[in-house]
Amino acid sequence: MRTLVFGATGNIGARVTERLIVRGQRPVVFVRDTKKAKALFGSRVDLRPGDLEQPVSLAPALDGIDEVFLVTDRPGLEEKDRAVALAAKAAGVRHVVKLSTLDVHSGIGTGPWHARGEAAVRDSGVAFTFVQPAGFMLNAFGWAQSIRERGVLRSSTGEGKIAFIHPDDIADVAVEALINRDHDGESLVITGPRALTYGEMAETIGRAIGKRVRFEALSDQQASAGVVRWAGKGPYADALVDIWRAVREGRLDTVTDGVQQVLGRRPITFDQWAEENADAFQ
Template identity: 35%
Template sequence: MILVTGATGAIGGAVVRQLVERGEQVRAFTRNPQAARMPEGVEVVRGDYADPPSVAAAMADVQAAFLVNIPAPGRPDSDVALVAAARSAGVRRLVKLSAIGTGDPALQDFANWHVPGEQAVRDSGLTWTILRPSSFASNTLAWAEAIRTGEPVPIRTGTGGQGVIDPRDVAAVAVEALVSDEHAGQVYTLTGSVALSEPDQASVLATELGRPVTLAPLSQDAVLAHLRARGLSEEYIDVVLRGSAFVRDGGNTTVTDDVQRVLGRAPWAYAQWVRDHLAAFTDENGGAIET
């Protein structure tokens, strides 16, 4: 049995589907099982990181666990508790979803969010693998409504490139690490084959849509106003602004061959992800998509 936390998210959902396609037994951990759309045969269990008994129950009889946590300022880090529950339950293998640049001093606060979780996994005594993906191709789904209505898409990071990666590639690497000890003790930085800026991605979208995609570069003040309108804390906003500036200044152009090393093939191109999700940018209901 393989436990997938974050099972309804972009990465977790893809991990569930790919494991099922390989014939593995899968248990999906979610706060709302009734709303979860899972492949046939998946055991769906209700759980919440803030509810230790539910975590312990989910870990029972599990051989490998995929750990997804989204730490942020003011949000408790649940990775340490997840790892402790896994050890208590006799789980043998852990795969943690982290983020590119974790622990890099140049990135300051936001690069440290996953440090406690990574350390807990390393210190667990279990077989472990850590995945540090770059920016997800699916992040551009945030532009879908603007593109459908012909509005300019907001650009926060200027011409700063990132090793944009298809979430399905991240999931594919996770699956390999979940089913085999071959990747024990490895930290994989997962990127696409090239670094793409937001204007680069908009250009790809325009090509695949067959019509222009206009851009609306946002000033720092505009980004600040948008984040405050979402009710985010000032501490979180400060981290987001510094992260955007880091990308804008060319700090996240890292491209690796880790996907190729693990999967034996090149990462999927951003254009392929767009083609597979074109309905999200054309249908007024957003299309039925799998990220």
């Protein structure tokens, strides 16, 4: 079995690649930065250099590939999904597992981009599975500097809740879909075990580092000014502010038993994630 992993130098793709290696595969990774990939995986993978912005790099990368793990990002991701799905179909790939989002169901934030991406994959005729996670626990790293320097988590999410999911759960579900093929044609909606307010997550991080972490509410305007400082103005920054508003309004507090259904075990808690990553916050 030869699996081509997109986004292999990113959060979820790297975990998927490592898991495939543990399962005895030699994954093929589609990367624009081969140095970064070599630093991560050494000689345990085959490198196929390419860039999703240059669709001509897809056909050679997909040659001889059975399965694809697909990660695309940012506005316009549906065009990348379409290009990969069509090239995969033409290359005789048997199955594409796309990292999508739970928000395709709410239409919030990046949901519409991924909904169009899913439609493009479906329309290509290739067999597919969509992994639809809630927000990532990893997003909490965005609070690290403020927690380290001022002991505060600032956000426009108010008292709203969200069931962030551990990246290992996402990767485990994706690998299960890739290897066992029991979920072809399905959308796997996966969340963490419990919806929490950002104030509760601040307390959890505080417990993990042995210091009090306060929650401070921001307005949408303040949150927008903050995100524009690192992401620039535009649809990506707008999507993030939309997501935080939807959390505040109680529109993103979905909890599913998707991880239990696919993996036969409970999803990992935010407490565990905070303990594993305490160093980043102190």
